[in-house]
Amino acid sequence: xxxxxxxxxxxxxxxxxxxxxxxxxxxxxxxxxxxxxxxxxxxxxxxxxxxxxxxxxxxxxxxxxxxxxxxxxxxxxxxxxxxxxxxxxxxxxxxxxxxxxxxxxxxxxxxxxxxxxxxxxxxxxxxxxxxxxxxxxxxxxxxxxxxxxxxxxxxxxxxxxxxxxxxxxxxxxxxxxxxxxxxxxxxxxxxxxxxxxx
Numbered sequence: 001x002x003x004x005x006x007x008x009x010x011x012x013x014x015x016x017x018x019x020x021x022x023x024x025x026x027x028x029x030x031x032x033x034x035x036x037x038x039x040x041x042x043x044x045x046x047x048x049x050x051x052x053x054x055x056x057x058x059x060x061x062x063x064x065x066x067x068x069x070x071x072x073x074x075x076x077x078x079x080x081x082x083x084x085x086x087x088x089x090x091x092x093x094x095x096x097x098x099x100x101x102x103x104x105x106x107x108x109x110x111x112x113x114x115x116x117x118x119x120x121x122x123x124x125x126x127x128x129x130x131x132x133x134x135x136x137x138x139x140x141x142x143x144x145x146x147x148x149x150x151x152x153x154x155x156x157x158x159x160x161x162x163x164x165x166x167x168x169x170x171x172x173x174x175x176x177x178x179x180x181x182x183x184x185x186x187x188x189x190x191x192x193x194x195x196x197x198x
Contacts (some may be wrong), residue, residue, distance in 0.1 A: 076125060086113065086114040088166055091120075092127070094122065150178045152175070
């Protein structure tokens, strides 16, 4: 009986050590090397490498998770989108201090170089009018991607009819063309430019 009890304790101790050991199978996400040079496709359009887009997704998820971890109730109406080091915050919060705190939390995330605070104050931040319009966003993204007149790599966040244009391109003229295209869609009231020109 004593021997089996000792064996059981030893097994539990070993299991405990194994549970505390870092998971070697979990991939470690590191920031892709960012260069000043833009990448282009066969038609000469600006594109972003898959590694950078994956990094953006990871940064956005980390920022969203930290917000909900800090205060799920205060930040339930906040959505996050990351692009090339810039993080866009849209949606709503109930208090000005929550707005400031959200920007501070997101700024602390590794890889974030700039925060675009486009949050609004509202009594009910979970109201559907403050949620992203995923259907319209997909239509705009597909349209920008397939438009030969528009140059640049873009994503769009649409909240309550406001289209927030994020991306990377070579000139302000490129941004203006993209914004004009987005503005022409039904359901878009106006366009906010959050595009990096380089």
